Amino acid sequence: MDLGLKGLRAVVTGGTKGIGRAIAETLAAEGADVAICARNKDDVEQTVAALKSKGVNATGGAVDVADGPALAAWVADAAAEFGGIDIAVSNVSALAIGTDDESWKRGFDIDMMGTVHLVNACMPHLEKSKAPSIVTISSVSGREIDFAAGPYGAFKAALIHYTQGLAFQLAGKGIRANSVSPGNTYFEGGVWNQIKDGNPELYATALALNPTGRMGTPQEMANATVFLASPAASFITGTNLVVDGALTRGVQF
Numbered sequence: 001m002d003l004g005l006k007g008l009r010a011v012v013t014g015g016t017k018g019i020g021r022a023i024a025e026t027l028a029a030e031g032a033d034v035a036i037c038a039r040n041k042d043d044v045e046q047t048v049a050a051l052k053s054k055g056v057n058a059t060g061g062a063v064d065v066a067d068g069p070a071l072a073a074w075v076a077d078a079a080a081e082f083g084g085i086d087i088a089v090s091n092v093s094a095l096a097i098g099t100d101d102e103s104w105k106r107g108f109d110i111d112m113m114g115t116v117h118l119v120n121a122c123m124p125h126l127e128k129s130k131a132p133s134i135v136t137i138s139s140v141s142g143r144e145i146d147f148a149a150g151p152y153g154a155f156k157a158a159l160i161h162y163t164q165g166l167a168f169q170l171a172g173k174g175i176r177a178n179s180v181s182p183g184n185t186y187f188e189g190g191v192w193n194q195i196k197d198g199n200p201e202l203y204a205t206a207l208a209l210n211p212t213g214r215m216g217t218p219q220e221m222a223n224a225t226v227f228l229a230s231p232a233a234s235f236i237t238g239t240n241l242v243v244d245g246a247l248t249r250g251v252q253f
Contacts, residue, residue: 001232002232003030003226003227003230003231003232004131004230004231004232005027005030005031005032005226005229005230005231006030006031006032007031007032007033008031008032008033008086008087008131008231009032009033009034009035009078009079009082009083009084009085009086009087010024010027010032010033010034010035010085010086010087010088010089010229011034011035011036011037011075011078011085011087011088011089011118011122012024012027012034012035012036012037012089012091013036013037013038013063013065013071013089013090013091013092013114013118014037014038014065014091014092014093015034015036015037015038015047015060015091016036016038016040016043016044016046016047016060017038017043017187017189017190018185018187018189018190018218019091019137019182019185019218019221019222019225020036020038020089020091020092020137021047021218022217022218022219022221022222023089023091023221023222023225023226024036024047024051025050025051025054025222026219026222026223026225026226027087027226027229028051028054028056028058029054030226030230031056032056032086032087033056033057033058033082034051034056034057034058035058035059035060035061035074035078035081035082036048036051036058036059036060037060037061037062037063037065037071037074038060038062038063038092039062039063039064040062041062044060044061044062045060047060048060057081057082059077059078059081059082061074061077061078065092065110065114065117065118066106066109066110066113066114068113068117071114071117071118071121072117072120072121075118075121075122075125076121079122079125084125084128084129085122085125085126085129086125086126086129086130086131086132086133087131087132087133087134087135087229088118088119088122088126088133088134088135089134089135089136089137089225089229090114090115090118090119090134090135090136090137090159091137092110092111092114093110093111093137093139093152093156094106094107094109094110094111094151094152095152095191096110096111096150096151096152097147097150097151097152098150098151099150099151103150103151104150104151106151107151107152107154107155108151108155111151111152111155111156111158111159112155112158112159112162115136115159115162116162119134119166122134126175127173127175129175131231131234132173132174132175132176133175133176133177133178133228133229133230133233134163134166134170134175134176134177134178135177135178135179135180135225135228135229136159136160136162136163136177136178136179136180137159137179137180137182137221137225138156138157138159138160138163138179138180138181138240139152139153139156139181139182140181140182140183140184140242140244140247140248141153141156142155142156142157142158142159142160142181143157143160143181143240143242143248143250143252144248144249144250147202147206156181159179160179160181160240163177163178163179163238163240164177164179164238164240167237167238168238171237171238176228176233176234176236176237177237177238178228178233178236178237178238178239178240178241179239179240179241180221180224180225180228180240180241180243181240181241181242181243181244182216182221182243182244183210183215183216183242183243183244183245183247183248184206184207184210184215184216184244184247185215185216185217185218185220185221186214186215186216186217187217187218192206192215209247210244210245210246210247211245211246211247212245212246214245215245216243216244216245220243221243224241224243228241240252
């Protein structure tokens with residue numbers, strides 16, 4: 001299937017590792033120009049070089065998405081370099097699971113407002129696009145209570161609500177908005193890799209919950225995200241796509 005992404009222009013936050021990196025690479029492999037941001041400058045530069053090797057335009061910036069003005073400036077730079085923006089993918093999370101005030105603040109500033117600020121900064125460009133799309137990365141922790149109940153789960157649930165609101169509000173402008181809710185996703189250096197090494201009992205418990213007997217991969221999450229972002233999903237908006245290998249049991253109507 002041709003996803004129709006060739007020549008489109010995408011921005012991806014948290015695009016240097018894990019799911020975000022896989023999303024950026026998959027967009028580039030499909031012919032889209034890609035701008036990525038993350039906090040580590042060296043990681044950004046290495047990722048941009050890898051994206052350019054796929055034959056597309058790529059750019060990046062060292063940005064903390066909790067800094068709204070810096071995020072808006074990065075979006076403006078990417079739009080200027082590419083001549084516009086067609087796709088916005090909000091992927092960054094604080095991964096805050098503590099119950100202290102600072103954890104709640106980080107979750108709000110990064111997960112929630114990082115997404116809101118990205119969408120607001122991209123909106124003038126999306127309104128001019130012929131194939132505009134927003135995809136937010138939520139989590140299965142946003143639709144059921146698990147060990148991440150607290151800031152992480154609460155704000156992931158809020159992202160789904162926010163995104164579906166965008167879909168309704170922006171449908172008349174032809175701008176689609178969807179969310180993807182990954183299940184447990186394993187990759188080297190990722191949170192589940194750290195849990196496997198640091199808390200093998202929790203890792204074994206989490207692994208046993210999935211009837212497939214394994215966790216997902218960043219590429220599997222990227223495949224779903226890139227499809228939703230693409231013109232091939234032109235009549236899909238306001239959906240939350242759960243990609244969890246039957247981990248969650250709640251029926252989604």
